[in-house]
Amino acid sequence: xxxxxxxxxxxxxxxxxxxxxxxxxxxxxxxxxxxxxxxxxxxxxxxxxxxxxxxxxxxxxxxxxxxxxxxxxxxxxxxxxxxxxxxxxxxxxxxxxxxxxxxxxxxxxxxxxxxxxxxxxxxxxxxxxxxxxxxxxxxxxxxxxxxxxxxxxxxxxxxxxxxxxxxxxxxxxxxxxxxxxxxxxxxxxxxxxxxxxxxxxxxxxxxxxxxxxxxxxxxxxxxxxxxxxxxxxxxxxxxxxxxxxxxxxxxxxxxxxxxxxxxxxxxxxxxxxxxxxxxxxxxxxxxxxxxxxxxxxxxxxxxxxxxxxxxxxxxxxxxxxxxxxxxxxxxxxxxxxxxxxxxxxxxxxxxxxxxxxxxxxxxxxxxxxxxxxxxxxxxxxxxxxxxxxxxxxxxxxxxxxxxxxxxxxxxxxxxxxxxxxxxxxxxxxxxxxxxxxxxxxxxxxxxxxxxxxxxxxxxxxxxxxxxxxxxxxxxxxxxxxxxxxxxxxxxxxxxxxxxxxxxxxxxxxxxxxxxxxxxxxxxxxxxxxxxxxxxxxxxxxxxxxxxxxxxxxxxxxxxxxxxxxxxxxxxxxxxxxxxxxxxxxxxxxxxxxxxxxxxxxxxxxxxxxxxxxxxxxxxxxxxxxxxxxxx
Amino acid sequence: xxxxxxxxxxxxxxxxxxxxxxxxxxxxxxxxxxxxxxxxxxxxxxxxxxxxxxxxxxxxxxxxxxxxxxxxxxxxxxxxxxxxxxxxxxxxxxxxxxxxxxxx
Numbered sequence: 001x002x003x004x005x006x007x008x009x010x011x012x013x014x015x016x017x018x019x020x021x022x023x024x025x026x027x028x029x030x031x032x033x034x035x036x037x038x039x040x041x042x043x044x045x046x047x048x049x050x051x052x053x054x055x056x057x058x059x060x061x062x063x064x065x066x067x068x069x070x071x072x073x074x075x076x077x078x079x080x081x082x083x084x085x086x087x088x089x090x091x092x093x094x095x096x097x098x099x100x101x102x103x104x105x106x107x108x109x110x111x112x113x114x115x116x117x118x119x120x121x122x123x124x125x126x127x128x129x130x131x132x133x134x135x136x137x138x139x140x141x142x143x144x145x146x147x148x149x150x151x152x153x154x155x156x157x158x159x160x161x162x163x164x165x166x167x168x169x170x171x172x173x174x175x176x177x178x179x180x181x182x183x184x185x186x187x188x189x190x191x192x193x194x195x196x197x198x199x200x201x202x203x204x205x206x207x208x209x210x211x212x213x214x215x216x217x218x219x220x221x222x223x224x225x226x227x228x229x230x231x232x233x234x235x236x237x238x239x240x241x242x243x244x245x246x247x248x249x250x251x252x253x254x255x256x257x258x259x260x261x262x263x264x265x266x267x268x269x270x271x272x273x274x275x276x277x278x279x280x281x282x283x284x285x286x287x288x289x290x291x292x293x294x295x296x297x298x299x300x301x302x303x304x305x306x307x308x309x310x311x312x313x314x315x316x317x318x319x320x321x322x323x324x325x326x327x328x329x330x331x332x333x334x335x336x337x338x339x340x341x342x343x344x345x346x347x348x349x350x351x352x353x354x355x356x357x358x359x360x361x362x363x364x365x366x367x368x369x370x371x372x373x374x375x376x377x378x379x380x381x382x383x384x385x386x387x388x389x390x391x392x393x394x395x396x397x398x399x400x401x402x403x404x405x406x407x408x409x410x411x412x413x414x415x416x417x418x419x420x421x422x423x424x425x426x427x428x429x430x431x432x433x434x435x436x437x438x439x440x441x442x443x444x445x446x447x448x449x450x451x452x453x454x455x456x457x458x459x460x461x462x463x464x465x466x467x468x469x470x471x472x473x474x475x476x477x478x479x480x481x482x483x484x485x486x487x488x489x490x491x492x493x494x495x496x497x498x499x500x501x502x503x504x505x506x507x508x509x510x511x512x513x514x515x516x517x518x519x520x521x522x523x524x525x526x527x528x529x530x531x532x533x534x535x536x537x538x539x540x541x542x543x544x545x546x547x548x549x550x551x552x553x554x555x556x557x558x559x560x561x562x563x564x565x566x567x568x569x570x571x572x573x574x575x576x577x578x579x580x581x582x583x584x585x586x587x588x589x590x591x592x593x594x595x596x597x598x599x600x601x602x603x604x605x606x607x608x609x610x611x612x613x614x615x616x617x618x619x620x621x622x623x624x625x626x627x628x629x630x631x
Numbered sequence: 632x633x634x635x636x637x638x639x640x641x642x643x644x645x646x647x648x649x650x651x652x653x654x655x656x657x658x659x660x661x662x663x664x665x666x667x668x669x670x671x672x673x674x675x676x677x678x679x680x681x682x683x684x685x686x687x688x689x690x691x692x693x694x695x696x697x698x699x700x701x702x703x704x705x706x707x708x709x710x711x712x713x714x715x716x717x718x719x720x721x722x723x724x725x726x727x728x729x730x731x732x733x734x735x
Contacts, residue, residue, distance in 0.1 A: 608724060608725055609724055610654070610655050610656070610663070610724065613654055613655055614655045617651055617655070
């Protein structure tokens, strides 16, 4: 390598990056150590910290706009023999963009939480965990080395566990927290194995070195593919992809702002971010790309079908997150680096918006059920409903919202694949997404029956809280509206060569995707929106399909069955048998035989005096004989 | 010396062996004591023979010591046996150790 992989980082940028990731950490420590019982100070500290982070992120983003060569700074944190573990900061377009996204969403969510969590007794603890989350995520995004990334990856998992189970008095919340933690751990184990493989064979975990056009010395194509697959296991867990997707819908047990954070910019985004981070490394092997494409497609379609039948507003958005993450992974798997990352960015905006709006409604009406929400008159809350519609338009990929642009890039990438099946799957996904999104919108906006007489008027008691909550909503809605028009500058920033990210697909693609989405909206209108609509979807009329979808394809049952039969009754039972019979049995047999032998030997000594004498004589004669023969 | 020292040693060995068998095999405390005496005397015979073989008087002195020790031993041993017999009404060592005999 003649050209260096990276520039040294300038001191000012280093300070800014360090500040961006360390400010939330300091805030976390402060809150947890000193401010556990001081709600106002805790919130102030946390929001100050995230504001500093946001300012640093904006500063870095502007300062490095248009950078060509990534800059990296690292120090050795631990040295053991040949192995050195560096920590540091990597600034390149991807990390800058993600840093900006993460800090923005964290900032807005924390602002929103001020009102949403105001009366919660765990208020300071909540902000402490939020800071932990922000710290872990910013440090993850800035990691130049996979090991550092892995450390913060786990911290993100921990923070989400703490926040999902935030209301720990609720049994279902603790269960959901555990489920999230354990299921993502399953993927993380694979991720860690992949890292060990890379480290053992290639001796490097540096992201820039792995991402070179030529694989680093010592890493064969097979090893690279295998470790990429293992790392993808971690992505599956974190981003709730197909085999490990059931934790995410349960994760809505946490407070709604947490879901907003979790589903948009932090936890699940970390998985897709990792894929983007290592994208050149992944794309060394076509098979790996195809596997990821397949996993993404399966997740996208299954999750979309699940969302079609759920009545819980948060759950619908949770399924749609899985579906959209699958869509991003499809985009990346099809070789569209920019598409995946752009969709990640736009999705972060509109999904946070959707959850925050849902939070306002839930906060006001104390129910998650969309039918009840509609009947209680949710449509009278102007700002959240308008914002929801904006975000829903983005989610469905309708012009001019941001989702339209990013989906189009991904679809263009899929159209570039040799088999048309991926593109068809992508278009089906677009159709389903628009359908379930507007199913929800119509159910809430156009309630059909008012069993409780006239609906309650939204009172003025929570008006100030609503204004605080409305600010992040409006900001996010503006972002959702405008972000799509920044596609070209972002593309030239993120993927300047344009090698992987194909610009626009065939001319028919965007109109057809848009018309599909509109057709889906129309279908939703016919079924849920128009007058005299029965508000029963076509899926709900087909009983087996309905039960399949609403039981999440029986995935949880399958896992339960698998855990019960394979783990508990299979491996665990075998291990217990081994423990009981082989290990314990061996030890017992050894002990028993020694005891029996000792007893028998002791018998000679314990017995009748004459027998003792006989022994003594025998020994004396024996010794004499031995002395005579050998002496 | 008329008798060969080897023969004396063989005699002593035979005596010792007889005494040993008597000690081990008999089921009577008095006979066991008798066996012990025979073994002691076998040792005394060996000492006397050695004294003759090397023309040293210490062997004979040892024989007299052994006689004295044997006498003391017999007196103490017999006294113990009498005691045991009074308590258990038997002189069988196996019977003394087992519980059934003690009931007798």
